[in-house]
Amino acid sequence: MEPEEIDKIFKNRLSGLSATPSADAWKRLQHKMEPPKKNRSMWIYYAAASITLLIISGIWFFTNQTTLDNGTLATINTPETATSKPVHTEDPVTIKPEEVKTNEYQIAQAQKVQPEIIQKSTPPIRSAVKSKVKTKIPVMAKAAKTMNTEDKWPKDKATPSTFSPTLNATAPEEKLALVNQDKPLTSEMLTAGIIEVTVKRDNPEVEERSELRENLARKTSLLKKIYKQARNLKNGDQVELASLGINTEKINSEKQELKEKLNKVISL
């Protein structure tokens, strides 16, 4: 028997082989067709749940971050306000006419603080101060003395390293300024002091604003990303959680935190 013959026998008889499947085969086929649909719908639910969780955690994260930012701003502010405090608190005191020495000192202080604040004071006031400077040497000496004697007092509050050099550097100008102790001048100096304060307050606000703006930009960009991923999800495309800067571990940890919080609330 030729090999081809064998092939032929089997091919002729078996190539058209047909057998009737069992009666329940069609039902089983339908059952096999169903699982992918179920899986798909479940997948959508999971994805929706994870997205909502993501948004919630995102909001939570940002509210947390903004409070953190406020905290850092406050710490930045404290040293500045500390240096400005002496001027601040003693502004009302200058009204007392008898305490000329302290007045002088305060004026000097006020002027010293001005350069310290890195040219935050408005130039017109400075020029006004300078224009009124008419030397009276004895008084100037007096002022210098008072400054030397009362040098120690601020040292307690302000750091010596920062205070004394500025004192020396700005000494000539200030001494000149101190010469005119007339009331109009002091009042003017007072106003200058007040303006200083407002300027000081202004600058942190600007910083705050810029930081807030940055925050806002960050938030909007992230919201855009979230929206994009949500749209991907809706279209049935791949959702990349990584592009939102959030991985599953983070989500899980946040989930746990939320759960703990909830438990605390419930137990309360």
Place this chain on the structure above:
Amino acid sequence: MNEPELIAGLIKSEGKTQKFVYEKYAGIMLGICLRYLKNRMDAEEVMLNGMVKIFNNVKQFKHEGSFEGWMKRIVINEALAHLRKKEPLHLAIEKDHIQLATSEATAESELAVEDLLQMLHELPAGYRTVFNLYAIEGYSHKEIADMLEINEGTSKSQLSKARALLQKRLVGSEISNN
């Protein structure tokens, strides 16, 4: 319903069309599976899995050749995958360790389909697969080598061994018949 209509209906996942295709082709597809697999339940399971694959992947049919040919190819691949899992092909088997039992005598011309099928089933899985693919399905040794991830030479030797075994059986049945 002609072929393009069938394909269009399947792409839309119409239950009606799926049922129609099933009723038309399930028998043939089960027949194919029965040639590759000894166990009827396995064969039916593989046929159903193949049908599911056909319904879910109609979009991938590129209209190269007939739709029926494409469906058969899917079912054959499904059967091969099942064989790899459940009945390792042992394509490297060299010795004829199987003693063929002589079946009841029948003239060659009268050899029943069941007997031929029985003979096929008694072949080692590797021989059976290559014989099915080459002699009945009509694939070349190169195609078979690609499908089974073996050498062409292995495919050829498997085929000749399968033929030899089958010939023994056929001759045996003839002799006992005479």
